[in-house]
Amino acid sequence: MEAMQMFQSMQGASFQFLHCWNELRFHPKWLGQFSMKKSKRSKNSSPATSSPATPDSINCREDECPTEGSSRPIGRKAAKERLKQGKDKHVASEITPVMLFIDEMKQDRKEKEIKRAELFGQIYVQEQERIKIEQARLQVAQEAQNIKKEKMRLKAMKQDERIMAINTDGMPPLQVEYYNKLKMEILERQFGGGSSN
Known part of the structure; x- marks a missing residue:
């Protein structure tokens, strides 16, 4: 007080x-x-x-x-x-075994993350190589398709030339009409862009 x-x-x-x-x-x-x-x-x-x-x-x-x-x-x-x-x-x-265990776990986790990053890097490189190989394969397939088309065009052209070179003199009238019709279709295909019915 x-x-x-x-x-x-x-x-x-x-x-x-x-x-x-x-x-x-x-x-x-x-x-x-x-x-x-x-x-x-x-x-x-x-x-x-x-x-x-x-x-x-x-x-x-x-x-x-x-x-x-x-x-x-x-x-x-x-x-x-x-x-x-x-x-x-x-x-x-006061470092206890639990603290040591936790530190070891952290180190293990860091090492695993590093390994995982390296693995992902390798997978990425392999995937890029696979994509390049696939693109090259597609390009080769496309070139093969173009060559096949060109061969078919040349074969059709050779067939057309053979038909156009046929001499219809001395053929029966029905055969002459058939070859004349084929010749007209070839000419329309070459110069007219369409085919006759």
Whole structure:
């Protein structure tokens, strides 16, 4: 109560966070802080009789050294900061078989991904070669088809020439009419672009 009166006289207003103080005053962090302050203020204690477990007698930061009777761990922010700075030595020394197994699995996965990428590269090259071979095969087939068409055209032309060169003198009239009709069809096909019915 003296503290509240002193606060009011110094600040000119009453202490607004009394409900918070009532909630937190028995919390281990504040109990430790309170006991440290008491031990500092005691007039009878000498450096030889003071307990060596107080944070004042150990060279460590506030967030690293727990207070007496406190099982409060360091906060998230402090733990992250220590990890970033690499000062968390006890974490590095606590490498467990599970962590080693996880690291091995990560290495295996990386190796498998590299092998898979190489395999896909080889498959891609083989597929490109297969496509080139297929295109060459199609080109050869097309050229063979063109040659076949040309042979058929030449054969038909040779047949047409043979028919056109036939002498119809001395043939029976029915045979003459047949050959004349064939000659007319050949002429129409060559010059007219169509065929007669």
